[in-house]
Amino acid sequence: MFKKRENVTEIEEGKYLSPKFDKEGLIPVVTTCVKNNDILMVGYMNDEALKKTIETKEVHYWSRSRNEIWHKGLTSGFVQKVIEVRIDDDQDSIWVIADIGQGASCHVGYRSCFFRSIPLGKIKNNERIEMNFKEKNKIFDPKKVYKDKPNPTKI
Secondary structure (H helix, E strand, O other): OOOOOOOHHHHHHOOOOOOOOOOOOOEEEEEEEOOOOOEEEEEEEOHHHHHHHHHHOEOEEEEOOOOEEEEOOOOOOOOOEEEEEEEOOOOOOEEEEEEOOOOOOOOOOOOOOOOEEOOOOOOOOHHHOOOEEOOOOOOOOHHHHOOOOOOOOOO
């Protein structure tokens, strides 16, 4: 679908998009908020999701748990509108800068999936590391929004 990866110089400094997908056909994506640069989430795209993201200007991911293309925000209403898509030097990871308005990106209701902070310093008990909540309030109630949808988190 995209330009074939032919040589290092073209990949690292050339002008044509030649993404490197892993053996499962996926490329990692970091999505940040255009308003404050917060990391909203990390996901994956396959070639079809990347193409849809480019063409629709709304972020599409590959859901590894559902094994399908996932139009982010279609269910919750908090669609990630693309401001810019960047790719790293060796074209094996993507950075999406998106606008989520006053919405959220986390399926548990917080604005960002990165709503907890891990304390730094000496660890006293590996099984009792208490994280600090950086976001106190949820943007939406996931039980209402995702009523009959399965929880994407697998234990």
